[in-house]
Structure formats: structure tokens, C-alpha cells
Amino acid sequence: MDVRTARSRTRQGTRRAGHGLPRLRITRGLNAREEGQEMTALKARGVRRTFEAELAPVRALRGVDLDVARGEFVALMGPSGCGKSTLLNIFAGLDQADEGEVFVDELQVHDRDENWLAKFRRHHVGIVFQFFNLLEGVSALDNIALPAILGGMRRKAAETRARDLLDLLGLGDRTEEVPSVLSGGQRQRLAIARALVNEPAVLLADEPTGALDSEGGVEILELFRRLHGDGQTILMVTHSADVASGASRVVRMRDGRIIGDDDDGQGNNDDGRAAGVDVMADAPAQTS
Numbered sequence: 108m109d110v111r112t113a114r115s116r117t118r119q120g121t122r123r124a125g126h127g128l129p130r131l132r133i134t135r136g137l138n139a140r141e142e143g144q145e146m147t148a149l150k151a152r153g154v155r156r157t158f159e160a161e162l163a164p165v166r167a168l169r170g171v172d173l174d175v176a177r178g179e180f181v182a183l184m185g186p187s188g189c190g191k192s193t194l195l196n197i198f199a200g201l202d203q204a205d206e207g208e209v210f211v212d213e214l215q216v217h218d219r220d221e222n223w224l225a226k227f228r229r230h231h232v233g234i235v236f237q238f239f240n241l242l243e244g245v246s247a248l249d250n251i252a253l254p255a256i257l258g259g260m261r262r263k264a265a266e267t268r269a270r271d272l273l274d275l276l277g278l279g280d281r282t283e284e285v286p287s288v289l290s291g292g293q294r295q296r297l298a299i300a301r302a303l304v305n306e307p308a309v310l311l312a313d314e315p316t317g318a319l320d321s322e323g324g325v326e327i328l329e330l331f332r333r334l335h336g337d338g339q340t341i342l343m344v345t346h347s348a349d350v351a352s353g354a355s356r357v358v359r360m361r362d363g364r365i366i367g368d369d370d371d372g373q374g375n376n377d378d379g380r381a382a383g384v385d386v387m388a389d390a391p392a393q394t395s
């Protein structure tokens with residue numbers, strides 16, 4: 108079963124009461140790519156963000172312009188503190204730009220209130236964090252089903268979708284387990300399943316392999332490549348050039364600005380050397 112099958116099996120369940128936002132599905136990304144159209148999944152224009160700090164304000168983003176087309180898998184790299192997470196959080200609706208314009212799947216995300224952003228986060232983006240952020244003491248199934256139920260899906264449909272995703276991500280036999288008994292790689296797969304449950308237009312991942320050993324890192328990167336192969340748009344922050352090399356495009360930041368952008372997937376760190384664990388050492392070139 109692929110992502111599309113899982114999605115269509117529960118299509119009925121994903122129709123929910125009006126939440127004030129137009130419903131966008133990741134199949135749009137697939138269709139756009141299949142039809143050869145360039146549709147923008149992420150767009151930033153002149154984005155600035157400054158944080159107040161004790162000594163002096165921190166200018167985390169100093170005018171960022173970025174376009175990510177639907178269906179792209181983009182790795183965002185750069186030295187610590189250059190603004191990667193800040194940019195990802197702004198696309199995720201977890202933070203707001205002080206200046207500039209932000210669009211996700213052609214929805215305006217800048218200048219929105221928290222109520223709107225909460226709905227936006229639930230329905231339009233899937234967010235994956237370095238340290239999983241799962242509900243401890245809650246089964247794997249419920250970790251996935253609960254956000255779908257909060258998103259308006261009926262429990263039965265949400266559980267069906269959760270089971271489909273767990274099967275899809277190789278956790279079909281762990282539905283009743285709580286996160287603490289799972290390995291790091293399994294927890295991150297669970298977090299990715301949760302991020303996918305509401306069929307987000309974009310998957311936003313902040314160092315998803317950062318807390319994993321090399322085997323776990325390979326597993327997650329393979330999964331992202333599989334999802335990308337299925338049409339999922341992905342923006343992933345990473346410090347590892349090896350992880351970035353699994354993406355279809357590498358964007359580099361420094362000091363709150365984008366300083367490099369390529370689409371050859373051959374990300375190097377700022378010294379021009381391969382960095383981090385060699386997570387691709389044993390990985391097949393293409394898994395989807």
C-alpha cells in the first residue's frame with residue numbers, strides 16, 4: 108500500500124466540518140508534478156525576524172526569499188544560529204515574521220492570528236521535530252489518531268488512517284505500544300506518521316535525524332525519499348551533508364540569509380566537506 112492508497116482508503120474520513128480554511132491535499136502536488144506544472148508549496152518574500160534578547164536584539168532572519176515547488180524535497184543547511192529553525196517555524200505557523208510575506212500551498216500565512224494559525228497547522232503542514240514530541244503514555248495508534256480527531260475526523264476513520272500509516276511506515280505490529288518502548292528510529296517514524304495524518308501540503312522537519320544513530324538516520328532518510336517519491340513536498344533542516352544529499356535540492360543559509368541554492372542534491376557543509384555521520388553509506392540510491 109502506498110501513501111496514495113492509504114489516503115484514498117480514508118478519503119471519506121478526511122472530509123471534516125468547515126474549519127474556515129480551504130482544504131488542500133498533497134495529491135495536488137502529485138498532480139501538479141505529473142502535469143509538469145510548477146506550483147509553489149512554500150514561498151517567502153523579504154522575511155525578517157528579530158528576537159529581543161538581554162544584550163542586544165538577535166536578527167535571526169534578515170530578508171529571506173525562497174520558493175519551493177510542490178513535490179520538491181529541500182534540505183536547509185547552515186551553521187548553528189543562522190536562522191534555519193526560525194524560517195521553518197515561520198512556514199509551520201509556529202512563529203510569525205516581523206516583516207515580509209509567507210505563503211504555504213498558496214495560502215497567506217503572514218499577519219494571521221493564533222486561532223487561524225492553529226487551524227492552519229492542523230490541516231496544512233506536518234511538523235517533525237528532532238526529539239519527536241510524541242505523547243508519552245499514549246499508544247502509537249492514538250498518537251496518530253488524536254490529531255486527526257482534533258482535526259475533525261471521526262474516531263473510526265482516524266483509527267483506520269492511523270493503522271494504514273503505521274502499516275505504511277513499518278510499525279503495523281506496534282499499534283498498542285507506547286513511545287517509550289520504541290527505538291529512536293521507530294519513534295521518529297511514529298512522529299512522521301502523526302505529521303502525515305491530516306494529509307499536509309508540506310512536511311516540515313527540523314533535524315529529524317539529529318537524535319538518531321546512523322542506522323536510524325538512514326531509516327528516516329529512506330522514508331523521506333519514499334514520501335518524496337510519492338509526491339510529498341518536504342522541507343528538512345539538517346546539519347548533515349550526508350542527510351542533505353538525499354534531498355532533491357540543498358539551500359544554504361548564513362547569518363539570517365540564504366547564501367546558496369542548488370538542485371543537485373550534493374550538499375556540502377560550510378567547509379565544503381561531508382559532515383556528520385555517514386548515514387547514506389549503506390542506503391540504496393533510490394528507495395521509492
Ligand SMILES: Nc1ncnc2c1ncn2[C@@H]1O[C@H](COP(=O)(O)OP(=O)(O)OP(=O)(O)O)[C@@H](O)[C@H]1O
Nearest residue numbers: 158159160165167186187188189190191192193194
Ligand atoms: N525565541 C527566541 N528568543 C531569542 N532568540 C532566539 C529565539 N529563537 C531563536 N533565537 C535566536 O535566533 C538565532 C537563529 O536561531 P535558529 O534556531 O533559527 O538557528 P538555527 O540555524 O536553527 O540553529 P541550530 O542549527 O543551532 O538549531 C539564534 O541566534 C538564536 O539564538
